[in-house]
Structure formats: structure tokens, C-alpha cells
Amino acid sequence: MQDAQTVEKLRSAPVVLTVEHLTKVFDNKTKAVDDVSFTIREGEILGLLGPNGAGKSTTIKMLTTVLKPTSGKAEIGGYDVLKHPTEVRRIVGVVPQEYTADEDMTGKGNVILCADLYGISRNVSEPRALQLLKLVELENAADKKVSTYSGGMRRRLELACGLINRPRLLFLDEPTLGLDVQTRSAVWDYIRTLKVQYGMTLLMTTHYLEEAGALCDTVAIMDNGRIVKVGTPDELKEGLGGDIIEIGVRETNADISGIISSVALVKSVKSMSGYYRIKAESGEEATPAIIEALRNKGYHVTRVSLTKPSMDEVYLEYTGRKLRDAETDAEEVRKQRFTMMRARR
Amino acid sequence: MSEDSRKSGSPATAGGNGPVVPARATPLEGGFSTVHVEESDKLNKSVLHGLWALTWREIRKAYQTPILVFMTLIQPVIWLGLFGKAFNLGSVFTGGSFNIPGLNIPKSVLDQLSVTMMQSTFGTSDYFSFLAVGMLTFVLVFTCMFSGMSIVWDRRFGFLEKVLGTPVSRGAIVMGKVLSSVVKSFIQAAIVLVIAVLLGMSVTDLTPQGILGTFAALFLLAMGLSSLFVMLALRSTDWQQQMAIMNLLNLPLLFASNALFPTHLMPGWLQDVAKVNPISYGVDVGRQLLLGSPGFNSLGFDFLYLAGFAVLFSAVGIVLSWRLLSK
Numbered sequence: 225m226q227d228a229q230t231v232e233k234l235r236s237a238p239v240v241l242t243v244e245h246l247t248k249v250f251d252n253k254t255k256a257v258d259d260v261s262f263t264i265r266e267g268e269i270l271g272l273l274g275p276n277g278a279g280k281s282t283t284i285k286m287l288t289t290v291l292k293p294t295s296g297k298a299e300i301g302g303y304d305v306l307k308h309p310t311e312v313r314r315i316v317g318v319v320p321q322e323y324t325a326d327e328d329m330t331g332k333g334n335v336i337l338c339a340d341l342y343g344i345s346r347n348v349s350e351p352r353a354l355q356l357l358k359l360v361e362l363e364n365a366a367d368k369k370v371s372t373y374s375g376g377m378r379r380r381l382e383l384a385c386g387l388i389n390r391p392r393l394l395f396l397d398e399p400t401l402g403l404d405v406q407t408r409s410a411v412w413d414y415i416r417t418l419k420v421q422y423g424m425t426l427l428m429t430t431h432y433l434e435e436a437g438a439l440c441d442t443v444a445i446m447d448n449g450r451i452v453k454v455g456t457p458d459e460l461k462e463g464l465g466g467d468i469i470e471i472g473v474r475e476t477n478a479d480i481s482g483i484i485s486s487v488a489l490v491k492s493v494k495s496m497s498g499y500y501r502i503k504a505e506s507g508e509e510a511t512p513a514i515i516e517a518l519r520n521k522g523y524h525v526t527r528v529s530l531t532k533p534s535m536d537e538v539y540l541e542y543t544g545r546k547l548r549d550a551e552t553d554a555e556e557v558r559k560q561r562f563t564m565m566r567a568r569r
Numbered sequence: 570m571s572e573d574s575r576k577s578g579s580p581a582t583a584g585g586n587g588p589v590v591p592a593r594a595t596p597l598e599g600g601f602s603t604v605h606v607e608e609s610d611k612l613n614k615s616v617l618h619g620l621w622a623l624t625w626r627e628i629r630k631a632y633q634t635p636i637l638v639f640m641t642l643i644q645p646v647i648w649l650g651l652f653g654k655a656f657n658l659g660s661v662f663t664g665g666s667f668n669i670p671g672l673n674i675p676k677s678v679l680d681q682l683s684v685t686m687m688q689s690t691f692g693t694s695d696y697f698s699f700l701a702v703g704m705l706t707f708v709l710v711f712t713c714m715f716s717g718m719s720i721v722w723d724r725r726f727g728f729l730e731k732v733l734g735t736p737v738s739r740g741a742i743v744m745g746k747v748l749s750s751v752v753k754s755f756i757q758a759a760i761v762l763v764i765a766v767l768l769g770m771s772v773t774d775l776t777p778q779g780i781l782g783t784f785a786a787l788f789l790l791a792m793g794l795s796s797l798f799v800m801l802a803l804r805s806t807d808w809q810q811q812m813a814i815m816n817l818l819n820l821p822l823l824f825a826s827n828a829l830f831p832t833h834l835m836p837g838w839l840q841d842v843a844k845v846n847p848i849s850y851g852v853d854v855g856r857q858l859l860l861g862s863p864g865f866n867s868l869g870f871d872f873l874y875l876a877g878f879a880v881l882f883s884a885v886g887i888v889l890s891w892r893l894l895s896k
Contacts, residue, residue, distance in 0.1 A: 288734050289734075290730065290733050290734060310736045310738075311736075313734060313735055313736040314612070314736045316734075318731070318734035320727060320730050320731060320734070322726075322727030322730060323726070323727055324726070324727035324728050324730055324731035325728070325731075326626065326630070326726075326728055327726070328630050328633060329626070329629075329630070337622055337626055338731070338735065340618065340619065340621075340622030341619050341622060341623075341732060341735040341736070341737040342612065342735055342736060342737075343612040343615070343618050343619065343736070344612060385731070389735075559727075562725075
């Protein structure tokens with residue numbers, strides 16, 4: 225979804241959100257968010273990508289004024305989150321990670337309650353609630369109690385609630401946590417609809433790599449409370465130093481790395497056991513060139529594979545591979561487990 | 570209406586009732602944001618708007634399940650019907666059950682003795698009526714306790730998180746809980762009063778003004794009590810802890826008051842506690858207005874004390890909500 229024109233348009237769009245040196249230190253001295261800065265322009269989808277406990281949710285909670293930052297500054301639509309929290313709440317929409325709908329009320333009742341909390345009068349909110357429920361394809365379940373909804377339906381209802389005030393910036397915290405593959409792709413479709421048809425500006429967090437790659441204009445990789453890398457998905461992938469080609473020849477004893485590295489696009493060659501691992505700028509062009517070069521020297525190529533770097537590689541490059549079970553706090557884990565449990569109903 | 574006509578000013582959105590999904594030619598221009606700016610000045614920013622929405626939600630939820638309403642009434646009815654009826658102190662003296670051999674005390678004297686004893690101890694001729702007024706506050710205390718519980722549930726189920734993300738005033742979140750539990754306890758108390766009358770509560774002194782006055786006192790009492798319990802629950806995510814607090818507080822609150830027994834029969838230290846306990850003041854108003862008993866305070870002082878209690882605790886509740894609801 226990244227054509228050059230869109231990217232160009234985004235770069236000149238007005239800024240909706242500015243975050244400067246935002247930091248949150250909790251009572252127990254853990255730095256959940258550490259000197260984070262970024263901006264979001266109108267119509268942009270920015271994804272905060274990172275493992276559990278990286279500080280994504282804490283960042284969102286500070287921007288939606290649920291948590292107070294320890295230091296730093298954030299402005300949404302010109303309003304400072306610390307000085308004008310009510311104005312900020314008025315112009316943003318939030319779809320939290322948890323399921324927040326009231327189970328004892330109907331889907332429509334929940335959306336209208338949200339509207340009431342924003343001070344939207346009933347003659348506006350009634351038709352708007354119906355429109356939004358239609359948008360997320362819940363119009364047939366609108367008058368059923370939320371306790372009868374499936375996980376996917378609940379998530380869609382949350383989306384409708386988050387849109388009720390026509391926000392200038394919508395926050396989506398782990399929008400597909402715990403959902404099955406079909407429902408997840410349906411939620412992606414709604415997010416795309418929001419972007420394409422409404423020009424909605426979005427900040428979403430996720431720890432699903434393909435989600436960030438598929439939906440976001442800009443991805444900010446977060447780890448240990450810091451933003452370690454920002455860029456478009458393509459930029460991030462290119463930043464890894466190119467595609468990976470693996471090649472093997474019948475003449476296993478010969479050293480062919482000299483021949484390979486003489487090919488123009490090749491950046492590095494590494495001899496593995498039985499094959500060679502090559503990093504090249506443009507894999508599609510480099511691969512035939514390498515095969516050609518080898519053939520000219522009389523070698524017989526037996527296997528070739530070409531891997532374009534995915535978000536997986538990008539992610540691991542910047543966050544490392546170690547497990548980080550110990551770093552999330554108990555409350556966060558409990559909430560996440562609770563959300564997943566409810567999603568699977 | 571003007572809302573809709575304004576909206577149609579942007580070319581892609583056709584009419585008021587049309588779908589909100591217009592096919593936009595230029596996706597990045599306009600969109601939600603322009604519509605929002607136009608509408609923002611039309612919003613109802615009053616605190617009462619959000620407060621009412623939150624209060625109404627609670628009330629509607631409570632009466633969606635009549636079985637629960639019924640269940641909360643079982644306890645006071647058992648107290649009234651079993652304890653109140655069985656604990657028939659007056660009959661200890663009357664009807665020849667009390668006689669000393671050799672002394673031929675006439676029955677009329679014994680009956681008179683009984684009435685005098687009851688009057689001087691309970692301020693009314695039968696214990697049942699005395700207890701019935703106490704039960705009005707009993708059911709009130711129980712209903713108010715659940716207001717704290719419901720904020721814990723809201724936090725746990727994420728609803729609180731959502732509300733905190735909306736511009737609704739933090740004070741309104743707390744007061745919505747308080748007001749809804751005031752309304753609920755009103756309804757409960759009214760039902761208990763009707764049941765008590767049906768079971769034989771003395772109605773000789775019952776007047777509309779008396780009932781109105783009693784409920785005014787109950788309003789203040791419920792306001793203060795629910796604020797107290799909501800306050801205790803503001804930071805809690807653990808409903809078991811909340812249950813423990815409720816269990817810890819409910820019986821002491823009731824026993825250390827004049828709801829079940831007259832205070833002047835109590836040991837001195839307990840009398841002191843009962844004198845501070847706002848429940849005593851609510852009951853005192855009720856006994857004076859519904860049964861015509863002599864109170865231990867003047868009505869004016871009772872009301873003043875209850876009003877102070879209600880104002881103080883709801884004010885503290887609102888202030889704490891600003892500080893505690895967001896970390």
C-alpha cells in the first residue's frame with residue numbers, strides 16, 4: 225500500500241501528534257518509556273512495534289491522558305496532553321487492548337453510552353451509532369447483549385466506540401490480540417477502510433510483525449522503553465543491507481567466494497557448511513548474475529534460494545533474540561491474558 | 570438537524586441518514602478531522618450530561634436482572650420476619666407469662682408494665698416497629714457497599730479504562746456510582762418499608778411528610794456511605810479485597826449504631842462509637858418521623874450531621890478521583 229505518491233503526500237500533511245522526550249518512570253523505578261520522540265502526520269498510520277513490556281501500551285496511555293508522563297511533552301492537534309487533557313480526550317479515539325464494552329448492555333447501547341460520555345446529543349449519536357455499527361458489520365447484532373458477542377465482534381464494537389467522536393487521531397492498542405486468522409484479517413480490512421475512505425490518522429501498537437508491515441506507513445520499533453528504529457516498512461527492510469541469497473554448487477571443495485563477490489550487486493559472501501550465504505542489494509538481479517558468473521567458470525549450481533528480508537528479520541535485528549519474560553509487569557500480563565481469554569469466546 | 574446539514578457541506582457525505590462511508594476521491598484531505606472541527610462547538614460539555622449517562626447505565630443494569638433485586642431484599646426480610654417477629658420483648662410481661670407466686674399482680678398492671686418498659690427502652694410499643702426503621706438503613710448500607718464493588722468490576726472488565734479515555738469529568742465517574750447507588754438504595758428502602766408495614770409495623774404515626782423527611786435523611790446517608798465505599802475501591806483491582814472490606818465493615822457499622830438496639834443499653838465505649846456513626850442519625854430521623862418516638866437528637870441536628878457527612882465524603886471522593894483514577 226506504499227506508492228510513492230502516498231508517501232509524498234504524507235510527508236507534506238500537517239502534523240497531528242508531536243511527542244518530545246516522553247518518559248515514564250513508575251513507582252518501582254522501572255523506566256517503562258525512556259525519552260521517546262516521534263510525530264504523526266494527518267492520514268498516517270504509525271505502528272509501534274515491539275515485544276511485551278517494550279513500553280508501547282504505556283506510551284499510548286500517556287498520549288490518551290490515562291497516565292501522566294514523568295517528563296517530556298506531547299501535543300495532539302495543538303493541545304498539550306498534560307495541560308489540556310480534556311481537549312485531548314475530545315479529539316482522540318481510543319480502542320484499548322482490553323475489551324471495554326459493558327457486557328450487560330447491547331452493542332448499540334454501548335456505542336450510544338460512549339457518545340453520551342463525549343457529550344454528543346442523542347439526535348446526532350443515534351444515527352451515527354447505526355452508521356458505525358454498519359461500518360463494522362454489526363448492524364444485525366446491534367440490539368443483542370454484548371455478552372453474546374464473539375471475540376471478533378467485541379473487537380469490532382470497540383472500534384465503533386472509538387470512532388463515535390469522529391477522532392482526529394485514533395489509538396489502537398493491539399487491535400488483533402488473541403483473534404483468529406480470519407477475524408484478524410477482517411480487522412485489518414476495517415483499518416484499511418478507515419485509512420483509505422476517511423483519511424483517518426492512526427497510532428497502533430502491535431507485536432505482530434506482519435501486521436505492522438501490512439498496515440503501517442511508518443513503523444517505530446520499541447524495545448526497553450526506547451524507540452530503536454523508525455522508518456517505512458520498506459526502508460527498514462532495506463536498512464538491513466539487502467536480500468539474502470543462498471547458493472550451493474556440486475564442486476563442494478572449491479572456494480568460489482571470490483567469484484561471487486566479483487559480481488556487481490553482491491555486498492558480502494559467507495561460506496556456510498555446503499553452501500554460501502550472500503547479501504546482495506537487489507536479489508532478483510544479483511541471483512542470475514551470480515549463476516551466470518559461476519557457470520562461466522565451469523561450476524554447476526545445485527541449489528539457489530532468495531529471501532527478501534521480512535519484518536521478522538528487521539525486528540530481530542533491532543530487538544535482539546533474547547527472551548524477555550521477566551520484564552513485563554504482572555498487571556499487564558494479567559490484563560493481556562484476560563483479553564485473550566475473552567477473545568476466544 | 571443543523572448537524573446533518575452542516576455535514577453535507579462536505580461533498581462526499583450525502584445527506585444526514587446516508588452511510589458514513591463515502592467514496593472519497595482524495596483520501597488524505599478532509600475526512601473525519603474537518604467534520605470534527607465543525608461539530609466540536611455543538612457538543613454538550615456539561616458535567617451533568619456524562620454524569621447522567623453513567624448513572625443511568627448503573628440503574629438500568631441493576632434492574633435488568635430482577636432476581637438480584639429480589640435477592641438483596643431477602644436478608645432484610647429475614648431479619649424483619651424472623652428476628653423482628655421472634656424477638657417479641659413486649660410479650661415477656663403480658664398475658665400471664667410473667668407472674669410471681671404469692672404476689673397476685675393483676676394482668677392490667679403487667680400489661681401496663683410491658684408498655685411502659687417498651688416505650689422507655691425502644692420509644693415505641695413494639696420491637697418490630699423499632700427494628701423495621703433500622704432495617705431501612707440496613708438495606709441502604711448493603712446497597713451502598715456494592716457501589717464500591719462495581720467500580721472494581723468496571724476496572725477489571727476494562728470499562729473504567731474506556732471511560733477514562735473520554736472527556737467525561739473524573740468526578741462524574743465517581744458521582745455516577747454514588748448517585749446510582751443512592752437511587753438503588755432508595756428503591757430498596759421503599760420496598761422494605763412496604764414489607765414492614767405489611768408485616769405489622771405500627772402505622773399510627775405514619776404521615777406523608779414523615780416518609781418524605783425520612784427519605785431525605787436516607788438520601789444524605791446513602792450519599793455519604795456510597796462515596797465512602799467508592800473511595801475505598803478507587804485504586805483496587807481485586808474484588809476479593811473489596812469483599813473483605815465490605816464484610817469487615819458491614820456488621821460493625823450496623824451493631825455500633827441504634828439500628829438494632831437502643832444506644833442507651835450499650836456499654837459506654839460502644840455508645841461513643843454509635844454517636845459518631847452516621848447510621849444512628851439516619852435511624853434517629855426515621856424513628857422520630859415514622860414512629861413518633863422521642864429521638865436522642867433534635868431533627869435539625871440529625872439532618873445537619875447527615876448533610877455534613879454527605880458533603881464531606883462526596884467532596885473527598887471527587888478530589889480523590891482526580892488524583893487516584895489516573896496514575
